[in-house]
Amino acid sequence: EAGVAQSPRYKIIEKRQSVAFWCNPISGHATLYWYQQILGQGPKLLIQFQNNGVVDDSQLPKDRFSAERLKGVDSTLKIQPAKLEDSAVYLCASSPGRTPNEKLFFGSGTQLSVL
Amino acid sequence: AQSVTQPDIHITVSEGASLELRCNYSYGATPYLFWYVQSPGQGLQLLLKYFSGDTLVQGIKGFEAEFKRSQSSFNLRKPSVHWSDAAEYFCAVFNTDKLIFGTGTRLQVFP
Numbered sequence: 001e002a003g004v005a006q007s008p009r010y011k012i013i014e015k016r017q018s019v020a021f022w023c024n025p026i027s028g029h030a031t032l033y034w035y036q037q038i039l040g041q042g043p044k045l046l047i048q049f050q051n052n053g054v055v056d057d058s059q060l061p062k063d064r065f066s067a068e069r070l071k072g073v074d075s076t077l078k079i080q081p082a083k084l085e086d087s088a089v090y091l092c093a094s095s096p097g098r099t100p101n102e103k104l105f106f107g108s109g110t111q112l113s114v115l
Numbered sequence: 116a117q118s119v120t121q122p123d124i125h126i127t128v129s130e131g132a133s134l135e136l137r138c139n140y141s142y143g144a145t146p147y148l149f150w151y152v153q154s155p156g157q158g159l160q161l162l163l164k165y166f167s168g169d170t171l172v173q174g175i176k177g178f179e180a181e182f183k184r185s186q187s188s189f190n191l192r193k194p195s196v197h198w199s200d201a202a203e204y205f206c207a208v209f210n211t212d213k214l215i216f217g218t219g220t221r222l223q224v225f226p
Contacts, residue, residue: 004158033213042119042205042216043159056213091158098212101147101166106158 002026004107006092012113018080021110025073025094031055032069033104034077035091043091049075050098079112087114117142117210121217128196129225136191136220138206147209148189150180151216154202162204165189176200198224 005024013019025032030051035043046065048056051072060067064083069075079086089109095102120139128134140146147166151159163174170182180191189206201224206217 040124040218042207042218043214044216045213048213093158101164103161104159104214106160108156108158 004092004094004105006090006107006110008110009108010111010113012115013082014115015084016081018078019082019112020079021077021090021092021112023075023077023092023107025075025092026105029094029096029105030072031095031098031102032075033093033095034067034075035093037089037091037109039088046077046090055098082112082114084114087112117146117208117215119206119208119215119217121204121206121220123220124218125221125223127223127225130198131195134191134193134196134200134222136204136206136222138189138191138217139187140189140206140208141187142208142210145184148180148182149207149209149214150174150178150189150191151205151207152176152202153205153219159205162191196222196224198226200224 007022032049034046037043046060047067049069052069067077089111091109093104093106095104118141149164150162153159162178163172165172165182173179203219205219207214
């Protein structure tokens with residue numbers, strides 16, 4: 001079974017530039033999550049999709065972050081413009097559903113450095 | 116607000132020694148609790164979870180955790196650590212459709 005695929009693996013940009021991350025979840029998984037993991041902290045949920053609809057984006061900085069999940073499959077997370085404090089690992093995860101007993105499968109993440 | 120606390124930022128043990136990683140939660144009802152492991156450059160992998168029933172749960176890679184309601188704790192244990200266990204460990208609680216993670220404990224294993 002293929003896992004959650006993310007690209008790119010690493011990205012270095014200057015502040016005020018824009019950047020986009022891509023995630024391909026496990027086939028058939030209805031729920032997709034984007035997490036931000038700042039160095040020394042636990043992952044923080046940015047946005048959660050159920051199919052192609054947004055379930056929770058309460059912690060997404062909407063003035064600069066946006067995300068979409070076209071056709072309920074792949075997802076893209078964008079930052080525009082980036083700030084120094086956006087330096088982090090961005091993790092994508094997917095699960096079959098939204099209930100607590102659904103196991104989350106995580107990708108390897110995209111490590112973003114904003115200079 | 117529901118939260119998860121991992122008091123130990125960094126733990127170092129010798130290979131073959133026993134291990135206990137601490138996790139405390141703040142939650143009104145019976146929580147859904149999880150332990151995840153993150154190896155360098157890898158995504159998070161579920162070790163074990165607790166929903167209800169037996170308070171001692173077994174996970175993968177020889178790990179176990181015990182839910183203690185009186186102490187609001189869900190500590191992770193392993194009787195004999197292997198060098199490959201060196202990683203970052205995260206405790207998490209499920210709250211209204213999302214996982215809330217602790218800040219993590221980095222485990223270092225010396226030969």
